[in-house]
Amino acid sequence: MAERKDRMALLGTYAKHHKVKYGQQPSINKWTEQWSADALIESYGLGTCYDLLEYYFKVAQSPSWNYFSYNAEKIWNAKIDKEKDNFERLERRKKAKEWLSE
Numbered sequence: 001m002a003e004r005k006d007r008m009a010l011l012g013t014y015a016k017h018h019k020v021k022y023g024q025q026p027s028i029n030k031w032t033e034q035w036s037a038d039a040l041i042e043s044y045g046l047g048t049c050y051d052l053l054e055y056y057f058k059v060a061q062s063p064s065w066n067y068f069s070y071n072a073e074k075i076w077n078a079k080i081d082k083e084k085d086n087f088e089r090l091e092r093r094k095k096a097k098e099w100l101s102e
């Protein structure tokens with residue numbers, strides 16, 4: 001079980017991102033949602049959860065805590081796929097540049 005301060009920190013980070021995006025505090029019950037935060041921290045670690053939240057707020061049209069907590073694995077896989085795709089594109093650009101330079 002993750003420490004309470006870590007669970008509340010994750011929820012606080014979500015609230016911070018939500019406030020930046022919408023200009024108001026989210027309407028979530030921190031006392032009940034701390035258990036989903038606990039499961040996320042236990043599964044991915046606190047640092048990874050912060051990274052996932054940041055990525056989620058960049059790509060989601062209307063981010064919500066419920067979607068994030070229930071679909072963290074999908075978000076994680078999408079983030080990994082995007083990073084892999086970016087790396088492969090960079091490699092292809094390098095090879096194309098070398099080929100054109102010959």
